[in-house]
Every structure is written in C-alpha cells, then in structure tokens.
Amino acid sequence: MPIAERLIQDIEIKLGKSIINITPLSGGSINRVYSLQTAMERFVLKVNNRFNFPGMFNLEAQGLEIICSTQTIAVPEVLIQSETDTESYLLMEWITPGNTTQKASEALGEQLAQMHRHTSHSFGFYTDNYMGSLRQSNQLHERWSDFFIDERLKPMVRIAQTKQLLTNNDLRLFELLYQKLPGLFTEEPPALVHGDLWSGNYMIDAHEKPYLIDPADSYSNREFDIAMTTLFGGFDKTFYDAYHASYPLQTGWQRRLKLWNLYPLLVHVNLFGGTYTNQLRECLASFV
Structure with a gap:
C-alpha cells in the first residue's frame, strides 16, 4: 500500500x-x-x-x-x-543488519541481564501499552503473582472466553492456577522486561551489536522475558550462558517457563484463533 x-x-x-x-x-x-x-x-x-x-x-x-x-x-x-x-x-x-555471531549472542545475554537489574517499587508500569495489537494493562501491584493474574492472565482469558476459544474446563483450570500460583515460585524484585522478547524483536547490526525493538515493557518477574525467548526459538546456548553468568536465575526456573508462557500463548490464541489452544492447555496442565 x-x-x-x-x-x-x-x-x-x-x-x-x-x-x-x-x-x-x-x-x-x-x-x-x-x-x-x-x-x-x-x-x-x-x-x-x-x-x-x-x-x-x-x-x-x-x-x-x-x-x-x-x-x-x-x-x-x-x-x-x-x-x-x-x-x-x-x-x-536505520539499523544495518548483521549476523548473530557468538559474540553478538553473548552481548545480548549479558546486556539483557543488566537491563533486568533495573527495578521499581512495584510490578507494572506507569502506563498501559500493547502486546501485539491487544491492549496490555499495567496497573501496579506489590506482588508478581497478583500482577501476573490480574493484569496478564485474567484479561486474556476474558477475551478468549468471549470469543468462545476456551472450554468451561479450561476456565476451571485457570481458576485453580490462580489459587496455586503464589506457591509456584519465589518472589524477587520487579525487573524492567522487554515483554515480547521473541526472535523477531531483537536485531544484530553489522558490528555485532544487539538491539531490542518493539517492546511491551513493564516491571515484571525477569523469568517472563527468558520464558518468552524459548517459545519460538531463535536464542542459542551462548545467550543463556551469558545471561546466567551475569545474573543467575533462581533454582527451578526451567520448570516455570511454561507457567509464564501462558500469557503469550493466550495472546496468540486471541489474535490467531484456536491453533495455539493445544499448546496453551499443555502448559496449563503442567501446573494444575
């Protein structure tokens, strides 16, 4: 056009x-x-x-x-x-694209870890924003569990329910998850996260320098960004090793990846229809 x-x-x-x-x-x-x-x-x-x-x-x-x-x-x-x-x-x-070399992946991991060290007094953000084409609510909460439930999961579940993309059993399992969620992880300070960190939202320039693009920022649990990197691939072992060396994640983080990915999967269900529903249900079943 x-x-x-x-x-x-x-x-x-x-x-x-x-x-x-x-x-x-x-x-x-x-x-x-x-x-x-x-x-x-x-x-x-x-x-x-x-x-x-x-x-x-x-x-x-x-x-x-x-x-x-x-x-x-x-x-x-x-x-x-x-x-x-x-x-x-x-x-x-204009960012002139380059190759994702080992040096670039290492820099991406280290620099993301350093970004995650920037914190706030609450989980949330000073304004709402977008996740894809969907509005994203960022009202402030003292606990990550409350923020993740009220500002991430519940709004997307309501949209999916309105579109009749979830069954009554799906809704029942989400209600069970809301009750269990505070016991599934250990709270840590809010971290500034990109919020939509899949492989299409970072670039490597011609000098092996990483850039982040298309953010959906908030102060959240930093595992949320890490989980999103695993959803569609595009991040190599060098990236994860460099991140952990700079800012180690809490024990058991690998088990929680599917938990935090419930949100982007709900977003994809709502944007693209039921093709992501089975993946969503698999992740949900891991915790309820």
Missing part, C-alpha cells in the same frame, strides 16, 4: 530533508513498514491507522526510551513520532 503524500510531506518538513526513495519492508500484521532514503541517510518508517491502534506508536516510543535510559542495551533512536489526519507513524534510525 503506498504511503499518503501528505504523510511524506509531513516527514520531510520535520526532517528538513527530501525523501528520494521509499521501499516497503516486511512488517507483520499490524503495521506497514518502509525504508526511507534521503540523499545521505536511511530510516525505518512504521505506519498504521491512528483510529485502529490509538497511541500505539507513542507508547512504543516511550518503551524504547525507558530501555535506552538504562544504558544497558541499544534500541533504535526514535526521530519522529507523529500523526496525520488518518495515520500514525514512527520514524526511527
């Missing part, structure tokens, strides 16, 4: 530079993504309908800024976040 001329004009005015080339990029199911070139520079542009996903790019820009402020791991620089009458857009620096 071509970019509206008024949007390009808006970017050119804000940049003070002329756009000489526009190339569509693969960008998933939510946004249209393009490479923009001026005479001297290249940028990434994300565009969506401002009414379908209100505030999405503003929240994404804020999430990137929070990660950047930790000075632990790189994120793309946000240059412009703005709207036209119908569209919202986010213009960011």
Whole structure:
C-alpha cells in the first residue's frame, strides 16, 4: 500500500530533508513498514491507522526510551513520532543488519541481564501499552503473582472466553492456577522486561551489536522475558550462558517457563484463533 503524500510531506518538513526513495519492508500484521532514503541517510518508517491502534506508536516510543535510559542495551533512536489526519507513524534510525555471531549472542545475554537489574517499587508500569495489537494493562501491584493474574492472565482469558476459544474446563483450570500460583515460585524484585522478547524483536547490526525493538515493557518477574525467548526459538546456548553468568536465575526456573508462557500463548490464541489452544492447555496442565 503506498504511503499518503501528505504523510511524506509531513516527514520531510520535520526532517528538513527530501525523501528520494521509499521501499516497503516486511512488517507483520499490524503495521506497514518502509525504508526511507534521503540523499545521505536511511530510516525505518512504521505506519498504521491512528483510529485502529490509538497511541500505539507513542507508547512504543516511550518503551524504547525507558530501555535506552538504562544504558544497558541499544534500541533504535526514535526521530519522529507523529500523526496525520488518518495515520500514525514512527520514524526511527536505520539499523544495518548483521549476523548473530557468538559474540553478538553473548552481548545480548549479558546486556539483557543488566537491563533486568533495573527495578521499581512495584510490578507494572506507569502506563498501559500493547502486546501485539491487544491492549496490555499495567496497573501496579506489590506482588508478581497478583500482577501476573490480574493484569496478564485474567484479561486474556476474558477475551478468549468471549470469543468462545476456551472450554468451561479450561476456565476451571485457570481458576485453580490462580489459587496455586503464589506457591509456584519465589518472589524477587520487579525487573524492567522487554515483554515480547521473541526472535523477531531483537536485531544484530553489522558490528555485532544487539538491539531490542518493539517492546511491551513493564516491571515484571525477569523469568517472563527468558520464558518468552524459548517459545519460538531463535536464542542459542551462548545467550543463556551469558545471561546466567551475569545474573543467575533462581533454582527451578526451567520448570516455570511454561507457567509464564501462558500469557503469550493466550495472546496468540486471541489474535490467531484456536491453533495455539493445544499448546496453551499443555502448559496449563503442567501446573494444575
């Protein structure tokens, strides 16, 4: 889909530079993504309908800024976040892709661990945001178990129930899980997490430097990020070894991966239908 001329004009005015080339990029199911070139520079542009996903790019820009402020791991620089009458857009620096070498994987693990050391007085975030195209509630809680139940599981279970994607037995098992959850792990301080850390949401540049993109930030249990890395693959042993060497996880973390992955699986059930339901039920059955 071509970019509206008024949007390009808006970017050119804000940049003070002329756009000489526009190339569509693969960008998933939510946004249209393009490479923009001026005479001297290249940028990434994300565009969506401002009414379908209100505030999405503003929240994404804020999430990137929070990660950047930790000075632990790189994120793309946000240059412009703005709207036209119908569209919202986010213009960011271009990251030249490189290879995921051993050095890059090690840096990714170490730097994620250092980001996770940044904490807050509560679990949650100062604003709600998005997980994919679904709104994500981040109201503050003193305990991770309460946050995970009330702000992660219950909202997604309600959506799935409304869509008739879960059975009465599924709902009964979730209620049992809510009762058992506080005894399934040991609380630790909130950690700043990326929140949607699958292989498509990190990049390695041409100099083997890792970047995080498309965050769904919150202050959560750091095992949540680690669990998400295992859901669809794309992270090697070097990454995990480097993370553990920098910030060891609590005993039994491997057993809890399926527990924390209930949330992204519920998100996928709600976004893509019942194809993920069996995987969701397998994870749920491991704990109830």
